[in-house]
Amino acid sequence: MAAVSPTTMAISACSSVKMSSNTSQAYLDSRRVSETKALIADLCRQFYHLGWVSGTGGSITIKVHDDSIPKSQQLIVMSPSGVQKERMVEEDMYVLSSDGHPLTQPSSKPWPHKPPKCSDCGPLFLKAYKMRNAGAVIHSHGMESCLVTMLNPSSKEFRITHMEMIKGIHGHGYYDELVVPIIENTAHERELTDSLADAIIAYPKVTAVLVRNHGVYIWGDSWISAKTQAECYHYLFDAAIKLHQLGLDWSTPSHGPIQHSKGFGKNNLTPGVTAKGKALNGDIDPPIRCIVLDIEGTTTPISFVTDVLFPYALDNVGKHLELTYDSSETQDDIKLLIAQVNEDLEKGVAGAVPIPSDGKKEDVIAALVTNVQAMIRADRKVTSLKQLQGHIWQTGFQRKEIEAVVFDDVPAALEKWNVGTKVYIYSSGSRLAQRLLFGNTNFGDLRKHLSGFFDTTVGNKREIKSYKEITESLGVDDPSEVLFITDVYQEAAAASAAGLNVIITVRPGNGPLPENHGFRTVTHFSEI
Numbered sequence: 001m002a003a004v005s006p007t008t009m010a011i012s013a014c015s016s017v018k019m020s021s022n023t024s025q026a027y028l029d030s031r032r033v034s035e036t037k038a039l040i041a042d043l044c045r046q047f048y049h050l051g052w053v054s055g056t057g058g059s060i061t062i063k064v065h066d067d068s069i070p071k072s073q074q075l076i077v078m079s080p081s082g083v084q085k086e087r088m089v090e091e092d093m094y095v096l097s098s099d100g101h102p103l104t105q106p107s108s109k110p111w112p113h114k115p116p117k118c119s120d121c122g123p124l125f126l127k128a129y130k131m132r133n134a135g136a137v138i139h140s141h142g143m144e145s146c147l148v149t150m151l152n153p154s155s156k157e158f159r160i161t162h163m164e165m166i167k168g169i170h171g172h173g174y175y176d177e178l179v180v181p182i183i184e185n186t187a188h189e190r191e192l193t194d195s196l197a198d199a200i201i202a203y204p205k206v207t208a209v210l211v212r213n214h215g216v217y218i219w220g221d222s223w224i225s226a227k228t229q230a231e232c233y234h235y236l237f238d239a240a241i242k243l244h245q246l247g248l249d250w251s252t253p254s255h256g257p258i259q260h261s262k263g264f265g266k267n268n269l270t271p272g273v274t275a276k277g278k279a280l281n282g283d284i285d286p287p288i289r290c291i292v293l294d295i296e297g298t299t300t301p302i303s304f305v306t307d308v309l310f311p312y313a314l315d316n317v318g319k320h321l322e323l324t325y326d327s328s329e330t331q332d333d334i335k336l337l338i339a340q341v342n343e344d345l346e347k348g349v350a351g352a353v354p355i356p357s358d359g360k361k362e363d364v365i366a367a368l369v370t371n372v373q374a375m376i377r378a379d380r381k382v383t384s385l386k387q388l389q390g391h392i393w394q395t396g397f398q399r400k401e402i403e404a405v406v407f408d409d410v411p412a413a414l415e416k417w418n419v420g421t422k423v424y425i426y427s428s429g430s431r432l433a434q435r436l437l438f439g440n441t442n443f444g445d446l447r448k449h450l451s452g453f454f455d456t457t458v459g460n461k462r463e464i465k466s467y468k469e470i471t472e473s474l475g476v477d478d479p480s481e482v483l484f485i486t487d488v489y490q491e492a493a494a495a496s497a498a499g500l501n502v503i504i505t506v507r508p509g510n511g512p513l514p515e516n517h518g519f520r521t522v523t524h525f526s527e528i
Helices: 006-012 031-049 122-132 143-150 164-168 189-202 223-245 302-324 328-347 361-377 383-398 410-417 431-439 464-474 489-497
Strands: 059-063 076-078 094-096 102-104 136-140 157-161 177-183 208-211 215-220 290-293 422-426 452-454 482-486 501-505 520-522
Touching: 031 059, 031 076, 031 223, 059 122, 076 122, 122 136, 122 189, 122 215, 136 223, 143 208, 143 215, 143 223, 157 223, 164 223, 177 189, 189 208, 215 223, 302 328, 302 361, 302 383, 328 361, 328 383, 361 383, 383 431, 422 464, 431 452, 464 482, 464 489, 482 489, 489 501
Parallel strands: 177 208, 290 422, 290 482, 422 452, 482 501, 501 520
Antiparallel strands: 059 076, 059 136, 076 094, 094 102, 136 215, 157 177, 208 215
């Protein structure tokens, strides 16, 4: 017999309501709790008409917001199971403690109503609350969330990019690739709990998990966030289904015709750097499904970075901090910089100076400028610097003070590769900086050819684990289905050790390569 967690037992034991010593009856009867109950009833009526909670399926739960109580300790209001969701009223809701123990339950109703029962989704809801610090969770049985998992029965992920509604998903923009994990359905809802938890761990940035042939779980830091994202997710699922019906690929930037078994085979790669996987006939290596490109020295001259971008950030860091100091964006940048500087001071890094914790704004900015300029001159590959540089460059691009430069062969190559193969960027520059660069080039906006962007938040470019993280994010069956193109030998070696195929670019201004390095080299993308 499978072990049952305390959380599951707490949710299931709705018949044994027990008042917490920390929760008074007056608080349970308070306006905040009453309003949250009424809100769930209202939302369920809306969701019923959207087709998300028909046939008594689906559910919603919201935490009772109270500024005086940490979110992790707030009460939980949850809709019941097996009831007509569009006819629910405030009195039908359950109130649970923050750890899932029921505090109140609705009264029984006469036949033909069933006895009250906590939502079968309860254990899964609690996982989202605990693991993501959510403020609300929605479980939808919307047709589109079910059908989209059937388009490819073997796929463990749903992917889509270059759709306006992606901007409604937390942490995503139009040019990003949205990835939603898919877990397999079970006969009983509670049996999905471990699979949902595993998906949340494996995909730390997601706010939704699809359940094949079933529906979707979506969460946000508030009911508004959860509802907004749920609407966007359903729109994107529906768009993917309609594009599929038209024979178009929703997972590529161009949304062109769906390609089958196209890519780069092993004949395009050098001996010694071939794919490790084998096709069913044992003779042909799997095609390259994804290409990951470095920027500096690969798509863009090193001189553009060293002679244009770095000097612009160096000259404008003080002005940027002064003009934007009080914005939440810059305050986040400053927090990262302070943490990095404190670490540098402990290690005795040259150029690091203390930042006053309680000094005047002018003194803080002066210390930040000194540290940032030292980092830029040393070409430090740290996230705090790259994030701030991205925000400084954003201003430069917006004011048309900067125009990015890419090599002449880049636009045609991106367009060619984009047919049947997804192209990504991996650079030490922030994702924002990458999007700005490819959105403002001497050949125009090239972001339409790119499926996504990776920066040092996945790891250092010279570490093997970074490339393992990328291949897991790309959802390929084998790392050899990914081709990494760079100008740096150490990056090539790390990617190769992770199982990726690798090509090194030899461009004007690039540094020398070690003798007998063992990798294929190209001087022009047309050679690939």
